[in-house]
Amino acid sequence: MQRVPFEILYRELHRVLIAIGLAEERAALVARLFAENQRDGVHSHGLNRFPRFVSDIQAKRIDIKASPERVGGLGGLEQWDGKMGIGVWNAKVCMGRAIELARGQGIACVGLRNTNHWMRAGAYGLQAAEEGCIGICWTNTIPLMPPWGSAEARIGNNPLAIAVPRKDGPMLLDMAMSQYSNGKLEVLRRQGGELPTAGGYDGEGNLTRSPGAILDSRRPLPIGYWKGSALAVMLDAVAALVSGGRASHQIGREGAECAVSQVFLAINAAALGGQDELNTVANAIVDDLHAAVPILEAEGVRYPGEGMLRTRRESLAAGVLVDEEQFAALRAM
Amino acid sequence: MQRVPFEILYRELHRVLIAIGLAEERAALVARLFAENQRDGVHSHGLNRFPRFVSDIQAKRIDIKASPERVGGLGGLEQWDGKMGIGVWNAKVCMGRAIELARGQGIACVGLRNTNHWMRAGAYGLQAAEEGCIGICWTNTIPLMPPWGSAEARIGNNPLAIAVPRKDGPMLLDMAMSQYSNGKLEVLRRQGGELPTAGGYDGEGNLTRSPGAILDSRRPLPIGYWKGSALAVMLDAVAALVSGGRASHQIGREGAECAVSQVFLAINAAALGGQDELNTVANAIVDDLHAAVPILEAEGVRYPGEGMLRTRRESLAAGVLVDEEQFAALRAM
Numbered sequence: 001m002q003r004v005p006f007e008i009l010y011r012e013l014h015r016v017l018i019a020i021g022l023a024e025e026r027a028a029l030v031a032r033l034f035a036e037n038q039r040d041g042v043h044s045h046g047l048n049r050f051p052r053f054v055s056d057i058q059a060k061r062i063d064i065k066a067s068p069e070r071v072g073g074l075g076g077l078e079q080w081d082g083k084m085g086i087g088v089w090n091a092k093v094c095m096g097r098a099i100e101l102a103r104g105q106g107i108a109c110v111g112l113r114n115t116n117h118w119m120r121a122g123a124y125g126l127q128a129a130e131e132g133c134i135g136i137c138w139t140n141t142i143p144l145m146p147p148w149g150s151a152e153a154r155i156g157n158n159p160l161a162i163a164v165p166r167k168d169g170p171m172l173l174d175m176a177m178s179q180y181s182n183g184k185l186e187v188l189r190r191q192g193g194e195l196p197t198a199g200g201y202d203g204e205g206n207l208t209r210s211p212g213a214i215l216d217s218r219r220p221l222p223i224g225y226w227k228g229s230a231l232a233v234m235l236d237a238v239a240a241l242v243s244g245g246r247a248s249h250q251i252g253r254e255g256a257e258c259a260v261s262q263v264f265l266a267i268n269a270a271a272l273g274g275q276d277e278l279n280t281v282a283n284a285i286v287d288d289l290h291a292a293v294p295i296l297e298a299e300g301v302r303y304p305g306e307g308m309l310r311t312r313r314e315s316l317a318a319g320v321l322v323d324e325e326q327f328a329a330l331r332a333m
Numbered sequence: 334m335q336r337v338p339f340e341i342l343y344r345e346l347h348r349v350l351i352a353i354g355l356a357e358e359r360a361a362l363v364a365r366l367f368a369e370n371q372r373d374g375v376h377s378h379g380l381n382r383f384p385r386f387v388s389d390i391q392a393k394r395i396d397i398k399a400s401p402e403r404v405g406g407l408g409g410l411e412q413w414d415g416k417m418g419i420g421v422w423n424a425k426v427c428m429g430r431a432i433e434l435a436r437g438q439g440i441a442c443v444g445l446r447n448t449n450h451w452m453r454a455g456a457y458g459l460q461a462a463e464e465g466c467i468g469i470c471w472t473n474t475i476p477l478m479p480p481w482g483s484a485e486a487r488i489g490n491n492p493l494a495i496a497v498p499r500k501d502g503p504m505l506l507d508m509a510m511s512q513y514s515n516g517k518l519e520v521l522r523r524q525g526g527e528l529p530t531a532g533g534y535d536g537e538g539n540l541t542r543s544p545g546a547i548l549d550s551r552r553p554l555p556i557g558y559w560k561g562s563a564l565a566v567m568l569d570a571v572a573a574l575v576s577g578g579r580a581s582h583q584i585g586r587e588g589a590e591c592a593v594s595q596v597f598l599a600i601n602a603a604a605l606g607g608q609d610e611l612n613t614v615a616n617a618i619v620d621d622l623h624a625a626v627p628i629l630e631a632e633g634v635r636y637p638g639e640g641m642l643r644t645r646r647e648s649l650a651a652g653v654l655v656d657e658e659q660f661a662a663l664r665a666m
Binding site: 072073074075076077078079102104105106107108109111134136146147148149150151152154155162164171173175179197205222223224225227228230231233234235236237238240241242244247249250265267268269271272273277278281282284285288289291292293294295296299300301302303304 | 412482497
């Protein structure tokens, strides 16, 4: 691993995106998103995904000119069609629209269909939090995980993000419904590491900590066994219903992950109690967590998102941590 | 265990509620809720909880005359004060309000503060589904679980329900953020059973399947370890922010679980695609799950809520399964 200034990482990404044909505004946003994911330590959805993103564009699996379009709505609930455009662009636009609607409606929900991989769920939760709203969003995926009671991968791991605005740094949950995200398993297999807890089953149906065995068997463990399986199914159902788009089982039929469905919820809680009041409530929750006696003195007890924000500060001070090979590949693009 | 006709169970509950002073409409609703929870096999939040509910009323910890009141709002987002009234009554009213708002607004969210235990989260999700809406609701609780990295119980297990309407029976997720709900642990300790998987830690910090050891150590395992811990924290934060009510750490200071905060979300997805379209999408997801090859032939793969609906049909056909002692105690009340 090496450290690279954020600006240089951003400029390299931006250069490649312009070279493959993205318009300036889109290239700037996409480059910023990839660089920010890497900056925040989300190595499963940062630089490692960029070559695949570029090849999807070159293979015309992503339409770089498409703009998401509102296709229906009632009050604070809208349906948008992503038209197989750039996933991170579509997601930014739709969370932006939910935030805008929530200013007048208190709460808003945008369902987005026919879109592509948004990379990091948390990015759009943070987008809402930066605008003073509670942000909740999730996506469905290609089938990646067996439903409880089966060994066949039929349900998505359907990452979910929940963000709460807070002056000293937002609270952020960003998690897939599998104990470890597919991205994390891929990164760890590459590094040759083992998982800290069982993360799925091997080919013989035994629980294992080997990321490779789990990727090969396609049997990652849902969080909380049957509970995470059921939560993944429900998130998929709500995403398909609200967006009018495809459910995981339909995405699976294409062979590749495309035309996924997403949900963007913004809650303008500050309209009721005011932003200062929100901040006080969030701070009190954070303070109570920090007051907990830690099991390991050195680690402390962290609020959701705290580790990410610490990594962000380190990245901005000392440079963004990148894999040498991945960064060299980017420079050579 | 014995089987009792639903109507007799309902009448016994209703009789006691009238005797302790509930007005007819409230007695009818509360009796129906408790009887339905038992009918649906939710033995952790049915008849077993009724004596505690009655004693809370007799000790005036629950104000049976209080009515929840709207204290603020913007568009589809409203704040209600439960005024320490009957938890199941307040929850029914607030989900009813969210459904009503969602008819015109597409999506609505009611935050309810100063309320009491709503018993079964799923009841209010089902309420929305029966009205053709997607229902999402959750509650915070007294601290019941340590945050990840500590052994001190500082966060709630914050049950969450998500329901999707479907003609042949709604899809329903109803789960606490601990691997096993407190109610389930209590039932199993009473029965002298062991958990099927590790459900928490014993007093020495080792993972255990003993419900008693977990209740004593107050260290239930969050679903997915750090993930369920973080999800519980975020649900608590959103509940406190949206309702303007107490967070778990504040509820804990009272010693008893009262004045909790809840969130009721209704999404009128049928307003966009129509109820038939919703049904088709939900059916396709259910069909795909049913097509999965099960690991255990006899068990099959079920959609969320399927087991509950089967229990409901059995209860209505053959009588509701009740614990003899609990039912005898009810009759003697």
